[in-house]
Amino acid sequence: xxxxxxxxxxxxxxxxxxxxxxxxxxxxxxxxxxxxxxxxxxxxxxxxxxxxxxxxxxxxxxxxxxxxxxxxxxxxxxxxxxxxxxxxxxxxxxxxxxxxxxxxxxxxxxxxxxxxxxxxxxxxxxxxxxxxxxxxxxxxxxxxxxxxxxxxxxxxxxxxxxxxxxxxxxxxxxxxxxxxxxxxxxxxxxxxxxxxxxxxxxxxxxxxxxxxxxxxxxxxxxxxxxxxxxxxxxxxxxxxxxxxxxxxxxxxxxxxxxxxxxxxxxxxxxxxxxxxxxxx
Amino acid sequence: xxxxxxxxxxxxxxxxxxxxxxxxxxxxxxxxxxxxxxxxxxxxxxxxxxxxxxxxxxxxxxxxxxxxxxxxxxxxxxxxxxxxxxxxxxxxxxxxxxxxxxxxxxxxxxxxxxxxxxxxxxxxxxxxxxxxxxxxxxxxxxxxxxxxxxxxxxxxxxxxxxxxxxxxxxxxxxxxxxxxxxxxxxxxxxxxxxxxxxxxxxxxxxxxxxxxxxxxxxxxxxxxxxxxxxxxxxxxxxxxxxxxxxxxxxxxxxxxxxxxxxx
Numbered sequence: 001x002x003x004x005x006x007x008x009x010x011x012x013x014x015x016x017x018x019x020x021x022x023x024x025x026x027x028x029x030x031x032x033x034x035x036x037x038x039x040x041x042x043x044x045x046x047x048x049x050x051x052x053x054x055x056x057x058x059x060x061x062x063x064x065x066x067x068x069x070x071x072x073x074x075x076x077x078x079x080x081x082x083x084x085x086x087x088x089x090x091x092x093x094x095x096x097x098x099x100x101x102x103x104x105x106x107x108x109x110x111x112x113x114x115x116x117x118x119x120x121x122x123x124x125x126x127x128x129x130x131x132x133x134x135x136x137x138x139x140x141x142x143x144x145x146x147x148x149x150x151x152x153x154x155x156x157x158x159x160x161x162x163x164x165x166x167x168x169x170x171x172x173x174x175x176x177x178x179x180x181x182x183x184x185x186x187x188x189x190x191x192x193x194x195x196x197x198x199x200x201x202x203x204x205x206x207x208x209x210x211x212x213x214x215x216x217x218x219x220x221x222x223x224x225x226x227x228x229x230x231x232x233x234x235x236x237x238x239x240x241x242x243x244x245x246x247x248x249x250x251x252x253x254x255x256x257x258x259x260x261x262x263x264x265x266x267x268x269x270x271x272x273x274x275x276x277x278x279x280x
Numbered sequence: 281x282x283x284x285x286x287x288x289x290x291x292x293x294x295x296x297x298x299x300x301x302x303x304x305x306x307x308x309x310x311x312x313x314x315x316x317x318x319x320x321x322x323x324x325x326x327x328x329x330x331x332x333x334x335x336x337x338x339x340x341x342x343x344x345x346x347x348x349x350x351x352x353x354x355x356x357x358x359x360x361x362x363x364x365x366x367x368x369x370x371x372x373x374x375x376x377x378x379x380x381x382x383x384x385x386x387x388x389x390x391x392x393x394x395x396x397x398x399x400x401x402x403x404x405x406x407x408x409x410x411x412x413x414x415x416x417x418x419x420x421x422x423x424x425x426x427x428x429x430x431x432x433x434x435x436x437x438x439x440x441x442x443x444x445x446x447x448x449x450x451x452x453x454x455x456x457x458x459x460x461x462x463x464x465x466x467x468x469x470x471x472x473x474x475x476x477x478x479x480x481x482x483x484x485x486x487x488x489x490x491x492x493x494x495x496x497x498x499x500x501x502x503x504x505x506x507x508x509x510x511x512x513x514x515x516x517x518x519x520x521x522x523x524x525x526x527x528x529x530x531x532x533x534x535x536x537x538x539x540x541x542x543x
Binding site: 049050129208213216224234237240241242 | 534
């Protein structure tokens with residue numbers, strides 16, 4: 001038995017090691033190839049010669065604007081729907097089950113489908129054209145199912161006794177939600193938010209058709225703006241000799257995702273701590 | 281803390297978004313969509329044009345030649361971009377050639393084959409020849425790299441070799457040139473076809489590919505497409521794109537400019 005146990009342990013270690021190795025390889029490849037390109041100038045200049053030279057400043061700005069547009073839409077809609085699903089409806093009703101099924105299907109739909117939808121609906125039907133707004137709204141559609149499902153799972157994990165205790169203390173539903181349930185679920189909400197932000201920043205297919213290809217500084221969210229992922233794709237697949245700048249941009253994208261992740265989890269921990277200390 | 285910083289961000293965002301309404305759309309804006317081959321070139325031309333015409337904005341979008349033609353026809357774009365000639369069903373549109381691009385067959389550098397006849401290429405692409413030893417090479421299966429539907433390189437290739445896309449037995453379907461080069465350089469048994477300029481650049485740079493000599497040159501025009509005879513800003517831009525002022529930009533993308541047809 002000890003033999004089996006030990007070999008099982010070894011296999012588990014090897015599996016975990018392989019995953020780390022693959023990840024380490026990927027990151028170190030991007031860091032090694034991209035680091036020489038990275039400089040203050042690269043971050044602050046406009047791209048020239050189809051992006052082979054110059055920087056990526058307008059592209060970083062566009063990426064952040066697209067992400068922000070998506071978040072402004074996704075946060076209220078996503079949290080609202082999750083709260084409805086978890087707290088304001090009976091878990092086994094047909095409506096809830098259908099909604100869940102639809103969300104799960106949506107979470108698995110390939111991004112190019114969202115891209116074509118965004119192109120037809122936001123760019124065409126709503127006449128928003130190629131714009132950061134169209135891109136952000138398309139991303140919002142992609143992010144919604146992920147955020148709703150993780151938030152709902154977080155709320156469902158709150159012990160039922162807490163709700164009863166809250167009701168016994170005469171807390172209103174809103175107070176209970178705001179003071180107890182949401183803080184308790186905030187790690188799950190953050191995780192969902194980070195997952196969806198990750199999906200959004202990695203998005204190329206959906207954005208090339210909606211927020212577009214223009215690499216100049218956007219004047220407003222009605223302008224077309226190129227996202228970092230689109231820029232990386234174009235440089236590595238379409239521009240002859242664009243590989244170095246492509247690696248540089250990829251490194252910036254990874255750093256951006258790391259920074260967003262760190263700040264989001266810090267914020268959520270901070271919020272949770274504040275709520276708990278108030279409860280004491 | 282969280283709600284305050286969120287409110288601040290939201291306010292900033294709304295102020296920024298609000299400026300959008302003030303920004304009026306005049307006839308100082310051009311939208312170009314289409315060929316991913318032409319897009320980087322058109323983008324650079326547009327930047328130079330904007331510099332000499334203050335206030336003008338030219339938005340270049342990509343998506344493939346077919347989309348460029350469709351968008352020019354439906355009016356979603358002022359000018360479409362296509363890396364091929366217009367075909368018969370599109371003869372109601374106007375095309376304006378701005379440069380040329382050649383196509384070359386490429387193999388992995390480790391492949392000892394140095395030339396293939398047109399018939400051999402036809403047989404390889406239709407799956408009648410599946411191993412390199414059948415054309416005098418080593419025993420190694422052939423990986424046929426084909427372009428995706430709607431790509432003008434594909435249409436030119438099919439036209440040149442008299443093939444039908446439905447008869448092609450492809451192992452890999454690719455989109456852009458660089459993707460084709462990457463696929464062939466990473467696979468010793470692969471054969472593909474891409475832009476000559478891109479292939480020559482990558483070969484010179486040390487990427488393990490080689491260009492096969494062609495019996496007759498395979499070249500395609502890079503066109504700007506308009507629905508009507510162009511006027512106003514569109515006409516100015518097209519004339520600018522055809523002028524010698526942009527020759528350096530065309531060479532930078534490894535295309536052949538109109539002014540100097542032989543490179």
